[in-house]
Amino acid sequence: MTFLDNEQDFIQRLSTSSTKEDAFKELLKLYKERLYWHIRHIVKSHDDADDVLQNTFIKVYKNIHNFKGDSKLFSWMYRIATNESISHINKNAKRAQFSSEELQQYTISNLEADVYFEGDEIQYKLQQAIAILPEKQQLVFNMKYFQDIKYKDMSVILDTSEGALKASYHIAVKKIEAYLTQD
Amino acid sequence: MTKRKLDNIKTSGFKTPKDYFSQVEEQILNDIHLKDKVSNSGFEVPDSYFESLEDTIFSKIKTESNTKVISLLSWRKLMYASAIAAAMVLMFNVYFNPSETVTFEDLQTVSIENYVEQEDFTSYELASLLTEDELNTGNFITTQLSEDSIENYLLDNATIEELITE
Numbered sequence: 001m002t003f004l005d006n007e008q009d010f011i012q013r014l015s016t017s018s019t020k021e022d023a024f025k026e027l028l029k030l031y032k033e034r035l036y037w038h039i040r041h042i043v044k045s046h047d048d049a050d051d052v053l054q055n056t057f058i059k060v061y062k063n064i065h066n067f068k069g070d071s072k073l074f075s076w077m078y079r080i081a082t083n084e085s086i087s088h089i090n091k092n093a094k095r096a097q098f099s100s101e102e103l104q105q106y107t108i109s110n111l112e113a114d115v116y117f118e119g120d121e122i123q124y125k126l127q128q129a130i131a132i133l134p135e136k137q138q139l140v141f142n143m144k145y146f147q148d149i150k151y152k153d154m155s156v157i158l159d160t161s162e163g164a165l166k167a168s169y170h171i172a173v174k175k176i177e178a179y180l181t182q183d
Numbered sequence: 184m185t186k187r188k189l190d191n192i193k194t195s196g197f198k199t200p201k202d203y204f205s206q207v208e209e210q211i212l213n214d215i216h217l218k219d220k221v222s223n224s225g226f227e228v229p230d231s232y233f234e235s236l237e238d239t240i241f242s243k244i245k246t247e248s249n250t251k252v253i254s255l256l257s258w259r260k261l262m263y264a265s266a267i268a269a270a271m272v273l274m275f276n277v278y279f280n281p282s283e284t285v286t287f288e289d290l291q292t293v294s295i296e297n298y299v300e301q302e303d304f305t306s307y308e309l310a311s312l313l314t315e316d317e318l319n320t321g322n323f324i325t326t327q328l329s330e331d332s333i334e335n336y337l338l339d340n341a342t343i344e345e346l347i348t349e
Contacts, residue, residue: 021241025237025241028240029237032233032236032237036228036233037226040226044226046227046228054236054239058240058247116228116229117225117226117227118226118227119226120225122220123221124225126220126221126225127224127225145218146223146224170206173210173213174209174213177213177216177217180217180220
């Protein structure tokens with residue numbers, strides 16, 4: 001998962017003001033797409049994903065000096081992205097006076113009209129099936145199914161044991177299968 | 184000898200969780216079936232979104248760090264804030280003070296006395312507020328007067344003419 005050869009050096013460059021900008025550009029190049037897709041699968045719409053992605057990188061830039069190095073840089077960034085996505089959803093829900101589950105159902109029902117959703121019937125149904133899962137199972141499913149993130153890495157990002165993650169994923173797959181074949 | 188020992192070891196000692204093989208089969212098949220049906224999420228991004236993203240983020244960081252930070256606690260603002268706060272306190276006191284019910288015990292005896300003195304009550308009106316029991320004479324005359332003192336009082340203060348006319 002990590003594409004950085006020497007993470008210690010890289011973090012050093014990120015925290016030194018003279019090299020910060022160049023190092024940050026490299027970081028952007030390396031992670032923008034992966035983080036984008038991670039966020040997009042949580043928040044669903046492109047505009048929300050764009051907002052959250054920018055906030056995530058700005059947070060990384062501003063808080064790099066707080067990064068202790070007790071986990072890998074990518075898992076720290078994924079954790080920020082995950083938290084930002086969830087709080088973005090909660091914020092939207094609060095503004096619309098919905099529960100976050102209601103907001104998710106509403107977002108999914110709007111997908112068909114979304115110009116950046118090119119899915120056909122089955123992909124639309126898949127999104128409906130995901131939306132019914134509990135939050136943690138959704139995260140695990142999205143990360144494993146669409147991004148193929150290793151359980152080992154996921155375990156650091158979501159702060160959950162590998163065993164629990166595997167179980168969550170298989171339960172999620174089973175539920176989704178059942179949903180897709182029910183009619 | 185060693186050969187015979189090795190022959191005796193029939194298992195490796197490794198074990199699997201209970202029902203692992205029946206579960207793993209189901210899990211793999213579920214996964215394959217699902218991936219056959221839907222391999223991607225269907226989400227797309229606008230053209231050249233990722234190309235322009237870096238510039239967008241950088242310009243955001245720059246504008247944020249260039250924005251002059253104005254302290255929220257400037258003297259003038261503090262003054263406004265305290266003025267508003269004072270006005271609010273006053274307003275609450277004046278308009279929203281819940282009308283406290285004053286009990287009879289809260290009144291000072293002096294206030295009652297003053298009230299009774301200043302208002303134009305006749306003793307009959309006051310008496311009508313009291314019950315028969317409360318109205319026994321013992322409550323009004325606290326000192327027992329001897330007949331001598333009454334006589335002296337009348338001799339000193341009243342003239343016979345007055346007494347006759349009454």
